[in-house]
Amino acid sequence: MNILETKRLYHDFNRLEVLFDVNLKVKEGERHAIIGPNGAGKTTLFNVITGTYEPSRGAVFFKGEEVTGSKPHHMVRLGMGRSFQITSTFSRLTAFQNIRMGVLSARGIRFNLFRKVDKMEDITKETDEILERINLYGERDVPASALSYGKHRSLEISMALATNPDVVMLDEPTAGMSKDETRYAIELIRRLTEGKTAVIIEHDMDVVFSLADRITVLHLGEILASGPPDQIRENQAVKNAYLGETEG
Amino acid sequence: MMNRTIKGIVWGVMLLVLVLYPWLFGIYYTNVFVIFAIFALYAISYNLLLGFTGLFSFGHAMFFGAGAYATALALTHIEGCPLLVALLFGFLGSVCLALLLAPIVARLAHSAFAMLHLAFSMLMYTLALKLRGITGGEDGIGGFPIPPFRIPGVVSVDMTDPLNFYYFAIAVLGGSLWIAWFLTKTPFGQIIVSVRDNDKRVDYMGFKVPQTKTVIYALSCGFAGVAGSMYAMFQNLISAAALGIGNSFAPIVMTMVGGVTSFFGPIWGAAIFAIIEELTSRYTERVLLVNGLVLIIVVLFFPGGFMHLVGIIKGKWLGFIRAQWFAKRSRKKATEDDS
Numbered sequence: 001m002n003i004l005e006t007k008r009l010y011h012d013f014n015r016l017e018v019l020f021d022v023n024l025k026v027k028e029g030e031r032h033a034i035i036g037p038n039g040a041g042k043t044t045l046f047n048v049i050t051g052t053y054e055p056s057r058g059a060v061f062f063k064g065e066e067v068t069g070s071k072p073h074h075m076v077r078l079g080m081g082r083s084f085q086i087t088s089t090f091s092r093l094t095a096f097q098n099i100r101m102g103v104l105s106a107r108g109i110r111f112n113l114f115r116k117v118d119k120m121e122d123i124t125k126e127t128d129e130i131l132e133r134i135n136l137y138g139e140r141d142v143p144a145s146a147l148s149y150g151k152h153r154s155l156e157i158s159m160a161l162a163t164n165p166d167v168v169m170l171d172e173p174t175a176g177m178s179k180d181e182t183r184y185a186i187e188l189i190r191r192l193t194e195g196k197t198a199v200i201i202e203h204d205m206d207v208v209f210s211l212a213d214r215i216t217v218l219h220l221g222e223i224l225a226s227g228p229p230d231q232i233r234e235n236q237a238v239k240n241a242y243l244g245e246t247e248g
Numbered sequence: 249m250m251n252r253t254i255k256g257i258v259w260g261v262m263l264l265v266l267v268l269y270p271w272l273f274g275i276y277y278t279n280v281f282v283i284f285a286i287f288a289l290y291a292i293s294y295n296l297l298l299g300f301t302g303l304f305s306f307g308h309a310m311f312f313g314a315g316a317y318a319t320a321l322a323l324t325h326i327e328g329c330p331l332l333v334a335l336l337f338g339f340l341g342s343v344c345l346a347l348l349l350a351p352i353v354a355r356l357a358h359s360a361f362a363m364l365h366l367a368f369s370m371l372m373y374t375l376a377l378k379l380r381g382i383t384g385g386e387d388g389i390g391g392f393p394i395p396p397f398r399i400p401g402v403v404s405v406d407m408t409d410p411l412n413f414y415y416f417a418i419a420v421l422g423g424s425l426w427i428a429w430f431l432t433k434t435p436f437g438q439i440i441v442s443v444r445d446n447d448k449r450v451d452y453m454g455f456k457v458p459q460t461k462t463v464i465y466a467l468s469c470g471f472a473g474v475a476g477s478m479y480a481m482f483q484n485l486i487s488a489a490a491l492g493i494g495n496s497f498a499p500i501v502m503t504m505v506g507g508v509t510s511f512f513g514p515i516w517g518a519a520i521f522a523i524i525e526e527l528t529s530r531y532t533e534r535v536l537l538v539n540g541l542v543l544i545i546v547v548l549f550f551p552g553g554f555m556h557l558v559g560i561i562k563g564k565w566l567g568f569i570r571a572q573w574f575a576k577r578s579r580k581k582a583t584e585d586d587s
Contacts, residue, residue, distance in 0.1 A: 076454030088446060088448065090445035091445050109435045110456075111436055116433045117438050118433065120435070159453065
């Protein structure tokens with residue numbers, strides 16, 4: 001079953017077509033990578049799916065329901081988490097508080113004005129568990145803005161996962177990381193998305209081919225090919241448009 | 249555990265000082281203290297927006313004024329209006345005004361939010377001047393009866409006695425401060441500081457941003473209304489000046505000087521300005537000149553405000569003590585090693 005699907009999706013910025021007839025199909029439980037050269041429309045596709053923009057035409061289906069144009073908070077409540085290419089945490093809040101926002105959201109605690117959040121022990125426990133799992137427990141009380149780049153990125157990714165989504169959309173999770181940090185982050189993603197559906201935008205081909213179950217190649221706003229890694233590797237159109245450039 | 253005991257003692261002493269204050273300092277300074285407490289709550293209510301939610305407003309006075317006028321009008325026109333009902337009118341008057349504006353302002357932030365509030369508060373100021381039949385224009389509303397604090401069959405306390413009013417004011421303002429403080433500690437308090445840091449991400453964490461802003465906005469304005477209501481009852485007079493631009497900037501300046509990042513900062517700001525006013529007015533009428541100089545000095549040299557300064561001093565002092573202790577210990581260790 002396709003947990004996430006877009007049908008004939010178009011999007012334009014002031015008539016500049018960025019997405020052109022995109023039919024993306026993501027199966028439940030798979031890690032689905034979206035690759036494509038710069039300007040292919042990968043992040044725009046994410047923005048349209050997660051509710052940043054309303055598409056100019058076409059429809060988005062999530063868990064069998066049409067969700068076209070739903071606001072981000074609505075998508076999160078339906079079970080879709082998202083992380084950003086440009087780190088977007090709560091800078092003055094500690095790592096702990098950042099993750100806790102996700103935990104609170106997952107439990108539907110929003111307008112509670114009658115209990116101290118620090119006294120909610122189950123919330124604290126769950127948040128601490130997440131911090132340990134992502135190896136940030138040592139930086140529990142450090143403000144997000146004071147974390148090292150790699151750790152800050154880990155926090156960014158984990159915030160999306162803390163809302164306990166069924167589908168997690170990761171926009172270039174390894175952006176700007178060193179080789180070592182990337183390897184570590186990939187292991188982290190592999191571990192944290194176990195049993196979940198993940199849609200990942202990624203540039204590093206080694207990462208893509210080792211992590212993804214299926215790959216969709218986007219080029220100039222169109223889907224060029226979609227399939228398992230081996231099939232994509234052999235696809236001539238993909239080679240010409242994309243892999244050819246990077247592998248010379 | 250130790251910390252808790254010390255905290256308990258500190259709070260106990262503070263409470264005792266508050267209770268004994270009129271006897272310690274006399275009735276004149278008691279009245280000065282009531283005004284300070286009113287402005288402390290007003291500044292705190294403002295900081296719920298600025299420091300906690302990141303919303304900068306140039307028109308908070310209209311909520312102070314709405315509370316004050318609502319209470320004054322209730323006491324003037326409703327025969328035998330009880331004290332607490334008049335206070336409730338003040339609170340609800342401001343909350344209603346806030347909820348009226350919320351659909352427009354809750355989707356805004358930054359300068360648009362600030363300037364729109366300036367515009368609305370100027371509108372309110374003009375209305376208060378022009379609608380003479382209701383507001384009394386420049387003269388305002390005054391001389392309304394201040395009802396006693398009465399629990400039927402139990403107690404009836406005369407509120408025209410400044411001493412009794414002092415205790416009433418301390419209870420109301422202290423209670424409001426506690427509620428506001430508690431608010432910042434709840435899950436909702438976490439969401440508002442997240443809105444301050446990154447409202448876009450709050451949306452992506454599954455929370456509704458405009459609704460969150462509306463709730464904190466209404467509550468903040470409600471507290472400003474309580475401050476205004478107490479002000480009206482204390483002065484037994486409210487005029488359009490309370491809605492003026494000067495009164496909109498008072499909490500901004502107090503918050504800046506006291507410290508925007510801390511909950512208690514604005515209280516210190518209010519205290520600093522109360523003291524400055526008390527001291528300078530003995531020598532000159534140009535209190536604003538001194539206020540302005542203080543603001544300039546703070547902005548230039550301690551942008552974090554008074555609380556930040558305290559933090560630095562505390563850090564240095566603690567660091568000094570710790571260094572002494574370590575030095576002592578290593579010396580002791582050295583002599584032990586020698587023997």
